Every structure is written in structure tokens, then in C-alpha cells.
Amino acid sequence: MEITLIQGLLLMLVGFICALDAGLEVLYWFRPMVVSFFAGIVLGDVTLGVACGAVAELSYLGLLTVGGTVPPDPLMAGMMTTVIAYTTGQDAKTALGLSLPFALLAQWLGIFFNTVYVGIAHKCDDYAEKGDTQGFTRLVITGWLVKALTVAVLVFLCSYAMQGPIQSFVNAFPIWLIHGFEVAGGILPAVGLGLLLMVTLNKDNAPYLFLGLIMATFLDMPNVLPIAIVGVSLAYINYMHEKKVDEASAKITVSDFGGDSDGI
């Protein structure tokens, strides 16, 4: 289906609001789950937006901004997965695979800003030298707004202006190629989960991964909440146990120390 100019402008507004949040990470409205939902509302197909959000959210789970790194952009992924699914009529998983170039484009934009804004930090130093809080505040807020506005323009260009080319490009694909993107879209959440494990998994907590896997494989559960509750319980049991062990070993060292000083 076609995106009208009004819808294009509204998508730009959604892009702006979510990009303002992406700059701050306060409300998590920059996550695909929320961006796709809003985009779905604008396009008049909320069900599609929600379904696209669910697929994209998981693939971008482990792609974290931790430590100041810039991953492929989740906002643009959520936006373009919905836009591509809507304009080309493809399934959400296929659209997720096709949205990657746009997520990369936004990632490069993010890296560009993070580099250029070194200049803002230096200008902030000047204001700090003078104790000028007004100038300081104005500059930091301007930097934040300009970045969000640029992302919004990019959203408009990718969704409204590019829809014709995207549509004819995708329509020219043979069926096996489209299905290939769908297969890939089904595997992509493994990247998010693999990255997540890279920072959380260690030899102490590895058994819990298998407990979760086996529960999800063999128990019929509507969602992952029961596993989370078992997880909280096990984490608490482990905490109590470790605390006891630590306290016991602390006691031993203290009494050892006491014994030594008595001896002297």
C-alpha cells in the first residue's frame, strides 16, 4: 500500500519524538516495540505495527549502546520494518531482513554525531570556565534537538520518498529470495540473544541457561513470565547461600587475625 504525504509527515513526527528519546534513553520509546506500534497507528494498521515491533525488538535485544558503542539503529529498524511490510505487503520477518540497510544508515548517522559533538563538549568547557550556566544549558539542549531532527528527516526520506523504489525493488525479487529473507528473519533474534549472553553468561550461571531452555521446550507456557519468576527465586536462593558462605569465611579470617595478634 502507499504512504500518503500526511502519513509521511506523521511518520517524521513519530521519528522526531522517538529520536528525542533515543538521545536520552529515558522512556525507551526508541525501541522497535514502541516505534513500530506508533508507525502502525499512523499507517492505520496497528496489528501490523505491533507484529513488526515484536519481531524487530528481539533481534535488537543484545545490540546495546553499552559503553558508548553505536549498534545498528533500533529506531530505524522498527520504523522501516513496519514501512516495508506495509508498502510491499511482505511478512514482518521478511521486512526485518530488508530493513537492515536503513538501520545501518542511521547507525552511521549516530557515529557521525557522536564524533562531531566532541566540539560541543569543548564549547561546554568554555562555558564552564566562565561559570555560564545559561549558555551551557542552551548548547546541550540544542545539540540534542538537532540530532533528533536529523533522524526525523532521515525517517521521512526513507519512508515517504523512498517507498516507490523500495516497492519496485522488492517486487522484482523472485520468491526464493523473499523466502530467504524470511528464513533469515527467523534466525536473526539469535544475534540479539548471543550478544546478550556474551556479557551475562559465565561458568557460574551457565546451568540456568539450560534450565530456562528446558522449561520453555517442555512446558506449555503462554509467555516467559513463569521462567522469570523461577529465575528470581533461584537468584534469591543463590544470594542467601553466597552471603552465608561469605560471612562464614569472613568470621574465620577475623578470628585468625585475632589469634595472631594474641600470639604476638
Add this chain to the structure above:
Amino acid sequence: MESNVKRGKLTKQDITKMSLLSSLEQASFSFERMQAPGFTLSMLPAFKKIYGESKEDLSEFMKYNMEFINTEPHMATFLMGLILSMEESGEDRKLIEGIRNGLFGPFAGLGDAIFWFTVLPISAAICCSLAQDGSVLGPLLYIAIWLVAAISRIWFGQFGYKIGVKAVSTISESTKYITKAAGILGVMVVGGLIPSYISFAFSESLKFGMGDGTTVQSVFDNILPNILPLGIVFLIYWLFKKKNANVLVIIIGIILFGILMSFLGWM
């Protein structure tokens, strides 16, 4: 040691205001100083209440806070509260600066463990299972969860202001336990997510031999259902951890793999 500057006293409201203003903590983020501009900005009104318009104190305060900082945005208010309580009691700025620079790293680790590695996967998992059928409850619940998380920064701010410097060692002690507990929970949830959210199975028509041979997929299913999704997660984990693989290369690799499998008719 007691300076004769008259210092204002901060109220609970001031800390709440500071915590709300801390929403701007990541504004104008850059690779060099990272969150320093937003971190400084968040504390300015409260600092002004303590020291008035004294340009000299303001400049000194802004300068040491403009040093590099990168911490977890929700928990940054804890540090801000701590810094302001020390400024209020007139502690030596060298000491405050040392505590600021020494604590933001541990707090980044703790905050990431709680918010990125625990709250995010769990909220995403629950909301995605609601959203997969197209229910708006998914995104609405997601928005609600993160709104509560956003409000938690007020609590962290109050806590940091109240607790003072003396309790810092106790906190870094319990940080160890919390990070560990968050790790257990996070890893277990990831285990639970693997079967439901990764679709990775061979096509029913792919069989060993001709005619009614057993399907390839049934062989894997007989070993352990979901062994293929688990395997692919471990493969990716291994590529990242041991081979330092680039995320982009892996994503493109998966897309090419999907296209190849589809072309061969195997998936």
C-alpha cells in the same frame, strides 16, 4: 577547614527536580567526554541553590563535572545525589571528584546488569508474546514498564543524597551480589527465549534418501527439540567471544545463509 560561605540546604523537592532534569543526562553525547555535558547540566539548579550565583564555585563545579563520565542513565542520579550532598556539607572538591570518577564505572556495571540485561530481555519477552498476535497490550505494557523504570531515577537520586559517603563501601559490596543475581535471572530468561523466538528448522520435504525417508528435522528433534536454535545461539556467542566477530558480518552472514537455504529448498 570550615569555610565561611553560607550554604543553602537542599530539600527533597530539589532532589526530585534534579532527578527529573537528569532525563537530559545523555543529551549531546560525544565519543570524547560521553555523558559529561548532560551529567553536569542535571545538577546545575540544585548546585545554584547551595552556592547561589557565585561564579567561582559554579565554574569549579562545572569544570570537574565536565570530565569524562559514562554511567547507566537510570542510576546516574545516585551519583548526582551523592555529589550534591557532599557539596552541601562542604567536602573538599578533590575528594568529591575522586568519588565521582571512582564510582561511575561500578554503577554503570550495576545499572547495565539491572536495566539492559534483566529488565529489557524480560519486558521484551513478555510484551513480544502478547504482541505476536497483534495485541496492543504488548506495546502498552512495554511503555508502562519503562515508565516505572524512568521514575526509579527519582528514588535513586533521593537514595544517593541520603546515604552519604560513608555508605559507599557497603554499596559496592552489595553491588557484587546484585550483579550476580541479575546475571542468573537474565541468563535463565534468555534460555527461555531461545525456543519461542528463534525459528530455525529444516523443511519437512528435506529427507534422507528418496521417497519416505526420515526428515532431517525429525532426527534433530529426536535428539532434543530446539537443539538447532540453541546451537545457532552458541555459534554466534562463540564467534563474538572467541573470534571477535563483527556484528554486521554475522547479520549479513545470516541473511546470505537464509537465502542459500531458501534457494536450495532446505528451509
